[in-house]
Amino acid sequence: MQLFNNPSKQDWNGLLQRPYNDNTAVLQSVQSILSEVKQNGDAALRSLALKFDGAELKELQVSASEIEEAEVLLTTELKQAIQQAKENIFTFHSFQMHKPRSVETMQGIECWRKSVGIEKVGLYIPGGTAPLFSTILMLGIPASIAGCKEVVLCSPCNKEGKLHPAILFTANLVGIKKIFKVGGAQAIAAMAYGTESIPAVYKIFGPGNQYVTAAKQLIQVSGVAIDMPAGPSEVCVLADETANPAFIASDLLSQAEHGVDSQVLLVSTSEPMVQKVLQEVKKQLEQLPRKDLAQKALNNSKAIVVNTMDDAIEMVNEYAAEHLIVCCRDAEVIAEKISNAGSVFIGNYSPESVGDYASGTNHTLPTNAFARAYSGVSVDSFVKKITFQKLSKDGLKNIAQTVIEMAEAEGLKAHANAVRVRISEP
Ligand SMILES: NC(=O)c1ccc[n+]([C@@H]2O[C@H](COP(=O)([O-])OP(=O)(O)OC[C@H]3O[C@@H](n4cnc5c(N)ncnc54)[C@H](O)[C@@H]3O)[C@@H](O)[C@H]2O)c1
Numbered sequence: 001m002q003l004f005n006n007p008s009k010q011d012w013n014g015l016l017q018r019p020y021n022d023n024t025a026v027l028q029s030v031q032s033i034l035s036e037v038k039q040n041g042d043a044a045l046r047s048l049a050l051k052f053d054g055a056e057l058k059e060l061q062v063s064a065s066e067i068e069e070a071e072v073l074l075t076t077e078l079k080q081a082i083q084q085a086k087e088n089i090f091t092f093h094s095f096q097m098h099k100p101r102s103v104e105t106m107q108g109i110e111c112w113r114k115s116v117g118i119e120k121v122g123l124y125i126p127g128g129t130a131p132l133f134s135t136i137l138m139l140g141i142p143a144s145i146a147g148c149k150e151v152v153l154c155s156p157c158n159k160e161g162k163l164h165p166a167i168l169f170t171a172n173l174v175g176i177k178k179i180f181k182v183g184g185a186q187a188i189a190a191m192a193y194g195t196e197s198i199p200a201v202y203k204i205f206g207p208g209n210q211y212v213t214a215a216k217q218l219i220q221v222s223g224v225a226i227d228m229p230a231g232p233s234e235v236c237v238l239a240d241e242t243a244n245p246a247f248i249a250s251d252l253l254s255q256a257e258h259g260v261d262s263q264v265l266l267v268s269t270s271e272p273m274v275q276k277v278l279q280e281v282k283k284q285l286e287q288l289p290r291k292d293l294a295q296k297a298l299n300n301s302k303a304i305v306v307n308t309m310d311d312a313i314e315m316v317n318e319y320a321a322e323h324l325i326v327c328c329r330d331a332e333v334i335a336e337k338i339s340n341a342g343s344v345f346i347g348n349y350s351p352e353s354v355g356d357y358a359s360g361t362n363h364t365l366p367t368n369a370f371a372r373a374y375s376g377v378s379v380d381s382f383v384k385k386i387t388f389q390k391l392s393k394d395g396l397k398n399i400a401q402t403v404i405e406m407a408e409a410e411g412l413k414a415h416a417n418a419v420r421v422r423i424s425e426p
């Protein structure tokens with residue numbers, strides 16, 4: 001992790017760049033994967049599974065017996081943990097569903113809006129470097145609360161052509177039956193275009209590596225919606241001299257261990273504090289089984305010291321991190337000043353890992369500064385909001401002149417007539 005001391009504001013933009021900003025090569029190879037799947041369907045999926053996952057697949061869909069067998073392969077403790085996480089995530093997300101409320105905009109004109117679940121959705125569950133079964137809870141629970149009728153799940157298999165039992169157990173727990181052993185950009189293509197085995201969906205959700213994220217961005221031109229670009233994980237920690245260096249180091253490493261393309265950032269007003277964190281990072285890194293991955297991510301990562309807390313807040317807002325941890329005096333007051341972040345963790349006892357797994361909030365979040373404009377996944381992501389209106393005859397009379405005036409000014413006489421014909425009815 002490189003240390004930068006009081007960089008000038010002109011240098012901020014360069015400093016805050018993500019490591020793999022130029023994804024031209026990734027986009028090109030993903031484009032050819034998308035075309036291959038569009039043309040050759042299941043056959044392309046089999047050959048890409050061999051190429052990227054080393055697996056020779058006969059059936060792409062997980063069978064009912066594979067799902068049943070998975071349950072006995074997990075410990076009771078893990079099943080209980082998944083169940084607890086499910087309950088918290090359900091509690092947080094069920095509060096996001098609103099009952100339609102009708103508003104009378106003028107006398108006799110009633111308008112309302114209703115949320116309707118998207119009928120067919122596809123969930124991508126990352127599995128290249130770790131089987132992220134927690135992501136199934138993050139996507140499957142809001143999909144079920146929203147009332148999505150058809151849910152398709154894709155995740156890459158191992159060399160033996162199998163999905164991790166925790167993926168199968170968790171999918172079954174949230175009621176997902178259509179599970180496919182397909183990963184990477186090819187999974188996104190399959191859910192967008194449909195193949196002989198995999199049904200096409202209307203919207204695709206879920207995080208993934210650079211290939212998966214590029215594929216989600218590219219398939220939008222074919223009319224399929226996506227949740228957001230949720231690429232390689234990142235965390236930014238905002239800390240002053242009151243923070244605990246060991247806690248901060250553990251948070252930075254928790255996201256660095258996701259993969260070589262992750263980035264972590266420490267922004268602080270205290271150089272001595274940053275030095276202590278850097279020492280702690282070295283110490284704690286040695287204990288990690290995924291030390292090599294984390295080390296590569298740390299090579300892309302930065303610790304930045306600034307003069308004032310106002311500068312620090314401005315910097316983290318410009319960076320727009322997927323996750324922001326605020327470990328400062330008056331952390332709650334500072335958190336109120338955050339305008340760009342996927343999810344914020346306040347104070348010394350709110351490590352990001354709790355949001356990754358079990359506190360209740362969603363961990364599928366915008367990366368690569370997309371938090372400036374996108375929100376993380378929620379029940380809203382799985383619904384369309386349809387507006388309705390009903391006018392009485394008197395209501396139409398009340399608004400008639402307004403509409404006729406405006407329609408005629410736009411030169412659209414037929415629009416005006418649709419009102420006139422009704423109010424002139426005897
Ligand atoms: N933003 C979020 O909300 C969020 C949440 C969880 C995880 N993540 C991120 O998801 C990512 C998961 O990545 P992963 O790699 O472990 O799993 P993954 O499932 O996203 O990707 C694995 C697949 O990538 C494809 N692939 C690998 N190398 C390729 C190449 N050279 N060309 C084309 N395709 C290739 C293969 O098909 C492989 O099956 C991590 O970066 C993690 O940080 C993000």
Ligand SMILES: N[C@H](CO)Cc1c[nH]c[nH+]1
Binds near residue numbers: 134135255356363
């Ligand atoms: N930190 C990831 C989101 O960027 C989510 C996750 C899943 N498992 C562990 N972490």
Ligand SMILES: [Zn+2]
Binds near residue numbers: 233255258356
């Ligand atoms: Zn994580």
